[in-house]
Amino acid sequence: MNDSNHETGSALTIRYNDDGLVPAIVQDADGGEILMMAWMNREAFEHTMETGRATFFSRSRNKLWVKGESSGHVQQVESCRVDCDQDTVLLRVRSSGPACHVGYRSCFYREVQAGDRSLKFVAEKVFDPDKVYKA
Numbered sequence: 001m002n003d004s005n006h007e008t009g010s011a012l013t014i015r016y017n018d019d020g021l022v023p024a025i026v027q028d029a030d031g032g033e034i035l036m037m038a039w040m041n042r043e044a045f046e047h048t049m050e051t052g053r054a055t056f057f058s059r060s061r062n063k064l065w066v067k068g069e070s071s072g073h074v075q076q077v078e079s080c081r082v083d084c085d086q087d088t089v090l091l092r093v094r095s096s097g098p099a100c101h102v103g104y105r106s107c108f109y110r111e112v113q114a115g116d117r118s119l120k121f122v123a124e125k126v127f128d129p130d131k132v133y134k135a
Helices: 004-008 042-051
Strands: 022-028 034-040 055-058 063-066 075-082 089-095 110-112 119-121
Touching: 034 042, 034 055, 034 089, 042 055, 042 063, 042 075
Parallel strands: 022 089
Antiparallel strands: 022 034, 055 063, 075 089, 110 119
C-alpha cells in the first residue's frame, strides 16, 4: 500500500501482519537505549494506550502480558510513535527496572562479531532471574 495519506497523514492506521501482530520496539525515554522488542496485537496496543503501561502479546502463551506483571519491572509509556509505514510501533518508556527477563538492563546485551559471527557479551547482568521469576 503506497498511500501518501497513510504515510504522511495524521490518521492512525496500524498495519498488523497476517497474524494480527505488529513489532513494538521499546526505548528508554531518557537515554534512548533500545531495551527490547516484543509483539503487540490490537488489544495489547489499546490496553497500552488506555493504561499507559507497556502491554504486549505473548506468542508462546497466546495471551496478553503487561511488562512487569511478574518481575515488578514496569514500563510506563511516555510516548508512542509509529514508523512511516505504520507497521512498527516505538514505545518510549520509563522503566522501574531492567527490561530483559534473563537479567540484563536491555535484551540487546550481545554483539555479533564480524569475523566468526560469534556473540560477545557487551553488558553485565543486573539481576538474578531465578530470584525475580519464582515458579
